Amino acid sequence: MTDLDELIQTVPKKDGDKIYSRFGIFKRKGRVDVVVHCEEHEQDEYVEQIAYHTDLGWWYAAGMHPRFSIVGAFKKAGQTRNEIGFHVGISSLGNRRSNDSDLRAAKAKFIVILSESKTEKDFLKMFQPSLFTDLVTPDRTHRVTMAFKEKYETKSFRPDDFFNEQSQELRRLVVRGGCPIKEVLKRMKFISKDEEGELYDMPPEPATEESERQPFVRPIRIRYLYVTCPSTGQEYLLGVPDRFSKPKEARRWTFNLPPEAEFVKEA
Protein backbone atom coordinates (compact mmCIF):
# COMPACT_ATOMS: atom_id res chain seq x y z
CA MET A 1 0.00 0.00 0.00
CA THR A 2 1.47 3.39 -0.94
CA ASP A 3 1.56 6.29 1.46
CA LEU A 4 -1.34 7.90 -0.39
CA ASP A 5 -3.41 4.74 0.00
CA GLU A 6 -3.06 5.13 3.73
CA LEU A 7 -4.19 8.76 3.62
CA ILE A 8 -7.14 8.38 1.22
CA GLN A 9 -10.00 5.90 1.38
CA THR A 10 -13.19 5.63 -0.57
CA VAL A 11 -16.32 6.44 1.35
CA PRO A 12 -18.54 3.37 1.09
CA LYS A 13 -21.92 4.11 -0.46
CA LYS A 14 -24.97 3.03 1.38
CA ASP A 15 -28.26 2.60 -0.34
CA GLY A 16 -30.05 5.94 -0.54
CA ASP A 17 -27.40 7.70 1.51
CA LYS A 18 -25.35 10.55 0.29
CA ILE A 19 -22.77 12.36 2.32
CA TYR A 20 -23.20 16.09 2.21
CA SER A 21 -20.70 16.81 4.90
CA ARG A 22 -17.96 17.84 2.49
CA PHE A 23 -15.02 19.21 4.43
CA GLY A 24 -16.76 17.92 7.51
CA ILE A 25 -14.55 16.40 10.12
CA PHE A 26 -14.79 12.69 10.82
CA LYS A 27 -12.94 10.83 13.49
CA ARG A 28 -12.17 7.43 12.08
CA LYS A 29 -9.88 4.73 13.30
CA GLY A 30 -7.94 7.05 15.56
CA ARG A 31 -7.41 9.85 13.07
CA VAL A 32 -9.27 12.87 11.76
CA ASP A 33 -10.47 12.89 8.15
CA VAL A 34 -12.34 15.20 5.87
CA VAL A 35 -14.68 14.05 3.13
CA VAL A 36 -13.93 15.30 -0.33
CA HIS A 37 -15.63 14.63 -3.61
CA CYS A 38 -13.18 13.34 -6.20
CA GLU A 39 -14.29 14.56 -9.63
CA GLU A 40 -11.94 12.22 -11.46
CA HIS A 41 -13.27 9.08 -9.77
CA GLU A 42 -16.77 10.49 -9.28
CA GLN A 43 -16.90 9.39 -5.68
CA ASP A 44 -16.52 10.70 -2.16
CA GLU A 45 -13.26 10.03 -0.39
CA TYR A 46 -12.00 10.22 3.15
CA VAL A 47 -8.73 12.13 3.26
CA GLU A 48 -6.58 12.55 6.35
CA GLN A 49 -7.29 16.13 7.42
CA ILE A 50 -3.77 17.53 7.70
CA ALA A 51 -2.64 15.84 4.51
CA TYR A 52 -5.65 17.31 2.70
CA HIS A 53 -5.19 20.87 3.88
CA THR A 54 -1.40 21.03 3.51
CA ASP A 55 -0.76 18.81 0.52
CA LEU A 56 -3.36 16.69 -1.26
CA GLY A 57 -6.14 19.28 -1.39
CA TRP A 58 -4.56 20.82 -4.48
CA TRP A 59 -5.26 17.68 -6.48
CA TYR A 60 -8.94 17.83 -5.67
CA ALA A 61 -8.98 21.56 -6.50
CA ALA A 62 -7.61 20.57 -9.92
CA GLY A 63 -10.40 17.99 -10.30
CA MET A 64 -7.99 15.08 -9.99
CA HIS A 65 -7.33 12.18 -7.67
CA PRO A 66 -3.94 12.62 -5.97
CA ARG A 67 -1.07 10.95 -7.74
CA PHE A 68 1.76 11.84 -5.36
CA SER A 69 2.53 14.06 -2.40
CA ILE A 70 3.11 17.59 -3.67
CA VAL A 71 4.96 18.60 -0.53
CA GLY A 72 7.04 15.43 -0.79
CA ALA A 73 7.93 16.25 -4.39
CA PHE A 74 9.00 19.80 -3.51
CA LYS A 75 11.03 18.56 -0.56
CA LYS A 76 12.84 16.08 -2.80
CA ALA A 77 13.74 19.07 -4.97
CA GLY A 78 15.28 20.82 -1.97
CA GLN A 79 12.54 23.43 -1.42
CA THR A 80 12.00 24.94 2.03
CA ARG A 81 8.60 25.21 3.69
CA ASN A 82 8.32 28.91 2.82
CA GLU A 83 9.30 28.22 -0.77
CA ILE A 84 6.65 25.51 -1.05
CA GLY A 85 4.02 27.99 0.16
CA PHE A 86 5.27 30.43 -2.47
CA HIS A 87 5.09 27.84 -5.26
CA VAL A 88 1.50 26.89 -4.52
CA GLY A 89 0.50 30.55 -4.33
CA ILE A 90 -0.53 30.82 -0.69
CA SER A 91 2.22 33.13 0.46
CA SER A 92 4.76 35.64 -0.73
CA LEU A 93 8.49 35.19 -0.18
CA GLY A 94 10.33 38.26 1.01
CA ASN A 95 9.54 40.97 -1.49
CA ARG A 96 8.64 38.53 -4.24
CA ARG A 97 5.02 38.59 -5.24
CA SER A 98 3.40 40.57 -2.50
CA ASN A 99 -0.04 41.46 -3.80
CA ASP A 100 -3.31 39.50 -4.05
CA SER A 101 -3.48 39.42 -7.82
CA ASP A 102 0.02 37.92 -8.06
CA LEU A 103 -0.94 35.24 -5.53
CA ARG A 104 -4.09 34.41 -7.48
CA ALA A 105 -2.10 34.14 -10.70
CA ALA A 106 0.45 31.88 -8.99
CA LYS A 107 -2.30 29.56 -7.69
CA ALA A 108 -3.86 29.34 -11.14
CA LYS A 109 -0.51 28.54 -12.75
CA PHE A 110 0.19 25.91 -10.14
CA ILE A 111 -3.14 24.18 -10.77
CA VAL A 112 -2.45 24.11 -14.51
CA ILE A 113 0.95 22.47 -13.99
CA LEU A 114 -0.57 19.96 -11.61
CA SER A 115 -3.32 19.04 -14.02
CA GLU A 116 -0.74 18.35 -16.74
CA SER A 117 1.49 16.18 -14.51
CA LYS A 118 1.04 12.44 -14.76
CA THR A 119 3.96 11.65 -12.47
CA GLU A 120 6.08 13.34 -9.84
CA LYS A 121 8.92 13.41 -12.37
CA ASP A 122 6.72 15.26 -14.92
CA PHE A 123 5.67 17.70 -12.24
CA LEU A 124 9.20 18.56 -11.13
CA LYS A 125 10.36 18.82 -14.72
CA MET A 126 7.64 21.37 -15.53
CA PHE A 127 8.33 23.25 -12.32
CA GLN A 128 12.08 23.14 -12.71
CA PRO A 129 12.71 26.73 -13.87
CA SER A 130 10.80 28.06 -10.84
CA LEU A 131 12.40 25.81 -8.22
CA PHE A 132 14.76 27.59 -5.84
CA THR A 133 18.43 26.75 -5.61
CA ASP A 134 21.62 28.23 -4.21
CA LEU A 135 23.69 30.59 -6.33
CA VAL A 136 27.13 30.86 -4.79
CA THR A 137 29.14 33.99 -5.50
CA PRO A 138 32.53 34.76 -3.88
CA ASP A 139 30.89 37.11 -1.43
CA ARG A 140 27.77 35.17 -0.37
CA THR A 141 25.14 32.60 -1.28
CA HIS A 142 21.88 33.77 -2.85
CA ARG A 143 18.66 31.81 -3.04
CA VAL A 144 17.38 32.12 -6.60
CA THR A 145 15.27 30.21 -9.11
CA MET A 146 16.89 27.68 -11.42
CA ALA A 147 16.03 29.89 -14.38
CA PHE A 148 17.79 32.84 -12.75
CA LYS A 149 20.86 30.76 -11.94
CA GLU A 150 21.14 29.52 -15.51
CA LYS A 151 20.95 33.04 -16.89
CA TYR A 152 23.58 34.23 -14.41
CA GLU A 153 25.96 31.41 -15.28
CA THR A 154 25.54 31.91 -19.02
CA LYS A 155 25.63 35.73 -18.68
CA SER A 156 22.40 35.92 -20.61
CA PHE A 157 20.21 38.34 -18.67
CA ARG A 158 18.13 40.80 -20.67
CA PRO A 159 16.65 44.18 -19.65
CA ASP A 160 13.25 42.58 -18.95
CA ASP A 161 14.94 40.48 -16.26
CA PHE A 162 16.11 43.66 -14.55
CA PHE A 163 12.70 45.31 -14.60
CA ASN A 164 10.80 42.15 -13.61
CA GLU A 165 13.10 41.49 -10.65
CA GLN A 166 11.73 42.94 -7.42
CA SER A 167 14.80 42.26 -5.31
CA GLN A 168 17.49 44.95 -5.49
CA GLU A 169 20.05 42.34 -4.44
CA LEU A 170 19.11 40.20 -7.42
CA ARG A 171 18.97 43.19 -9.74
CA ARG A 172 22.66 43.67 -8.98
CA LEU A 173 23.27 40.09 -10.03
CA VAL A 174 21.28 40.69 -13.20
CA VAL A 175 23.59 43.60 -14.02
CA ARG A 176 26.64 41.41 -13.26
CA GLY A 177 25.14 38.59 -15.28
CA GLY A 178 25.53 40.17 -18.67
CA CYS A 179 22.44 42.37 -18.77
CA PRO A 180 23.30 45.22 -21.17
CA ILE A 181 23.05 48.28 -18.93
CA LYS A 182 22.73 50.70 -21.83
CA GLU A 183 19.54 48.94 -22.91
CA VAL A 184 18.22 49.10 -19.37
CA LEU A 185 18.93 52.82 -19.24
CA LYS A 186 16.99 53.41 -22.47
CA ARG A 187 13.84 52.23 -20.69
CA MET A 188 14.44 54.31 -17.59
CA LYS A 189 13.58 57.93 -17.03
CA PHE A 190 16.67 60.14 -17.34
CA ILE A 191 17.02 62.66 -14.51
CA SER A 192 20.41 64.36 -14.87
CA LYS A 193 24.07 63.96 -15.82
CA ASP A 194 27.36 65.43 -14.62
CA GLU A 195 31.06 64.57 -14.77
CA GLU A 196 30.61 61.81 -12.18
CA GLY A 197 27.68 59.88 -13.58
CA GLU A 198 24.01 59.84 -14.55
CA LEU A 199 20.79 59.55 -12.57
CA TYR A 200 17.73 57.61 -13.69
CA ASP A 201 14.35 56.62 -12.33
CA MET A 202 12.55 53.35 -12.90
CA PRO A 203 9.68 53.67 -15.36
CA PRO A 204 6.42 54.46 -13.48
CA GLU A 205 4.53 51.32 -12.43
CA PRO A 206 0.95 50.83 -13.58
CA ALA A 207 -1.67 51.29 -10.86
CA THR A 208 -2.74 48.02 -9.28
CA GLU A 209 -5.65 47.05 -7.03
CA GLU A 210 -3.30 47.26 -4.05
CA SER A 211 -1.94 50.72 -4.87
CA GLU A 212 -5.43 52.00 -5.52
CA ARG A 213 -6.62 50.67 -2.17
CA GLN A 214 -3.68 52.29 -0.36
CA PRO A 215 -3.06 55.63 -2.09
CA PHE A 216 -1.30 57.09 0.96
CA VAL A 217 1.26 54.34 1.29
CA ARG A 218 4.44 55.45 -0.45
CA PRO A 219 6.75 52.60 -1.31
CA ILE A 220 10.52 53.14 -1.10
CA ARG A 221 11.47 54.90 -4.33
CA ILE A 222 14.90 54.00 -5.56
CA ARG A 223 16.69 56.18 -8.06
CA TYR A 224 19.60 54.70 -10.01
CA LEU A 225 23.07 56.14 -10.28
CA TYR A 226 24.96 55.01 -13.37
CA VAL A 227 28.73 55.19 -13.06
CA THR A 228 31.67 53.69 -14.92
CA CYS A 229 34.85 52.69 -13.09
CA PRO A 230 37.78 54.62 -14.63
CA SER A 231 40.23 51.73 -14.21
CA THR A 232 38.21 48.62 -15.06
CA GLY A 233 35.55 50.12 -17.31
CA GLN A 234 32.96 48.16 -15.31
CA GLU A 235 29.52 49.77 -15.36
CA TYR A 236 27.44 50.04 -12.21
CA LEU A 237 23.82 50.82 -11.49
CA LEU A 238 23.56 51.77 -7.82
CA GLY A 239 20.31 52.37 -5.99
CA VAL A 240 20.22 55.78 -4.24
CA PRO A 241 17.47 57.73 -2.46
CA ASP A 242 15.23 59.64 -4.83
CA ARG A 243 15.89 62.96 -3.06
CA PHE A 244 19.09 63.46 -5.10
CA SER A 245 18.89 65.37 -8.36
CA LYS A 246 22.62 65.39 -9.17
CA PRO A 247 24.87 62.35 -9.72
CA LYS A 248 27.71 64.00 -7.81
CA GLU A 249 25.56 64.36 -4.67
CA ALA A 250 24.23 60.81 -5.00
CA ARG A 251 27.74 59.41 -5.30
CA ARG A 252 28.83 61.25 -2.14
CA TRP A 253 25.85 59.64 -0.39
CA THR A 254 27.03 56.16 -1.42
CA PHE A 255 30.18 56.74 0.60
CA ASN A 256 28.38 58.64 3.36
CA LEU A 257 30.43 61.75 2.54
CA PRO A 258 29.55 65.44 2.77
CA PRO A 259 28.63 67.09 -0.55
CA GLU A 260 31.91 69.01 -0.65
CA ALA A 261 34.18 65.91 -0.40
CA GLU A 262 36.59 65.47 -3.32
CA PHE A 263 37.88 62.25 -4.79
CA VAL A 264 41.57 62.97 -5.32
CA LYS A 265 42.51 59.52 -6.59
CA GLU A 266 40.21 56.89 -8.05
CA ALA A 267 40.73 53.45 -9.55
Next chain:
Amino acid sequence: MSTPQIYRQGDLGFIPIESMPKSAKPLDNRLIRKGETGGLHLLEEKKGSILYEDERGVKYVMSEDGVGILHGEHKRVDLPPGQYEVRVQRELGANGEQDVID
Protein backbone atom coordinates in the same frame (compact mmCIF):
# COMPACT_ATOMS: atom_id res chain seq x y z
CA MET B 1 37.13 72.77 8.01
CA SER B 2 39.15 71.64 4.99
CA THR B 3 37.51 69.74 2.15
CA PRO B 4 37.73 65.96 2.74
CA GLN B 5 40.15 64.39 0.23
CA ILE B 6 39.06 60.87 -0.54
CA TYR B 7 40.84 57.98 -2.21
CA ARG B 8 38.73 55.32 -3.89
CA GLN B 9 39.39 51.86 -5.23
CA GLY B 10 36.32 50.09 -6.57
CA ASP B 11 33.68 50.07 -3.87
CA LEU B 12 36.11 51.12 -1.11
CA GLY B 13 36.69 54.69 0.00
CA PHE B 14 39.73 55.63 2.09
CA ILE B 15 38.80 58.57 4.29
CA PRO B 16 41.63 60.48 6.06
CA ILE B 17 41.04 60.66 9.82
CA GLU B 18 42.79 62.29 12.74
CA SER B 19 42.75 59.20 14.93
CA MET B 20 41.32 55.72 15.10
CA PRO B 21 38.76 54.58 17.68
CA LYS B 22 40.24 53.10 20.85
CA SER B 23 38.62 49.76 20.05
CA ALA B 24 40.63 49.41 16.81
CA LYS B 25 43.05 46.50 17.01
CA PRO B 26 45.86 45.68 14.56
CA LEU B 27 45.30 42.73 12.23
CA ASP B 28 47.97 40.25 11.27
CA ASN B 29 46.83 40.05 7.66
CA ARG B 30 46.55 42.47 4.78
CA LEU B 31 43.12 41.59 3.41
CA ILE B 32 40.96 44.69 3.40
CA ARG B 33 37.92 43.28 1.61
CA LYS B 34 36.84 40.57 -0.79
CA GLY B 35 34.57 41.48 -3.68
CA GLU B 36 31.74 39.54 -5.31
CA THR B 37 33.80 38.57 -8.32
CA GLY B 38 36.51 37.21 -6.02
CA GLY B 39 38.87 40.16 -6.34
CA LEU B 40 40.74 41.06 -3.15
CA HIS B 41 41.55 44.57 -1.92
CA LEU B 42 44.92 44.15 -0.22
CA LEU B 43 47.21 46.42 1.76
CA GLU B 44 50.68 46.50 0.25
CA GLU B 45 53.18 44.68 2.42
CA LYS B 46 55.30 47.55 3.65
CA LYS B 47 57.04 48.31 6.94
CA GLY B 48 55.20 50.92 8.94
CA SER B 49 51.82 50.15 7.35
CA ILE B 50 49.23 48.27 9.36
CA LEU B 51 45.60 47.28 8.94
CA TYR B 52 43.28 47.73 11.94
CA GLU B 53 39.73 46.68 12.72
CA ASP B 54 37.39 48.03 15.37
CA GLU B 55 34.61 46.33 17.33
CA ARG B 56 32.06 47.14 14.63
CA GLY B 57 34.15 45.47 11.93
CA VAL B 58 35.22 48.77 10.37
CA LYS B 59 38.77 48.68 9.06
CA TYR B 60 41.46 51.33 9.16
CA VAL B 61 44.82 51.82 7.50
CA MET B 62 47.74 53.39 9.31
CA SER B 63 50.84 54.19 7.31
CA GLU B 64 53.95 56.08 8.36
CA ASP B 65 55.43 56.52 4.89
CA GLY B 66 52.48 55.99 2.58
CA VAL B 67 51.24 52.65 1.23
CA GLY B 68 49.62 51.10 -1.85
CA ILE B 69 46.19 49.49 -2.01
CA LEU B 70 46.30 46.57 -4.43
CA HIS B 71 43.62 44.75 -6.41
CA GLY B 72 43.68 42.26 -9.27
CA GLU B 73 41.37 44.28 -11.51
CA HIS B 74 41.51 47.87 -10.25
CA LYS B 75 44.61 49.98 -10.57
CA ARG B 76 46.79 50.51 -7.53
CA VAL B 77 45.89 53.45 -5.31
CA ASP B 78 48.69 55.08 -3.32
CA LEU B 79 47.77 56.57 0.05
CA PRO B 80 49.96 59.34 1.50
CA PRO B 81 51.23 58.88 5.08
CA GLY B 82 48.47 59.05 7.66
CA GLN B 83 45.45 57.19 9.01
CA TYR B 84 42.41 56.27 6.99
CA GLU B 85 38.99 54.81 7.63
CA VAL B 86 38.00 52.19 5.05
CA ARG B 87 34.42 52.90 4.02
CA VAL B 88 32.43 50.45 1.90
CA GLN B 89 30.21 51.99 -0.73
CA ARG B 90 26.53 51.56 -0.02
CA GLU B 91 23.38 51.60 -2.10
CA LEU B 92 19.69 51.65 -1.42
CA GLY B 93 17.62 48.48 -1.77
CA ALA B 94 13.96 47.80 -1.13
CA ASN B 95 14.92 46.77 2.39
CA GLY B 96 17.10 49.79 3.08
CA GLU B 97 20.81 50.47 2.75
CA GLN B 98 23.21 47.70 1.91
CA ASP B 99 26.87 47.46 0.96
CA VAL B 100 27.75 47.55 -2.70
CA ILE B 101 29.42 44.38 -3.83
CA ASP B 102 32.22 45.09 -6.29
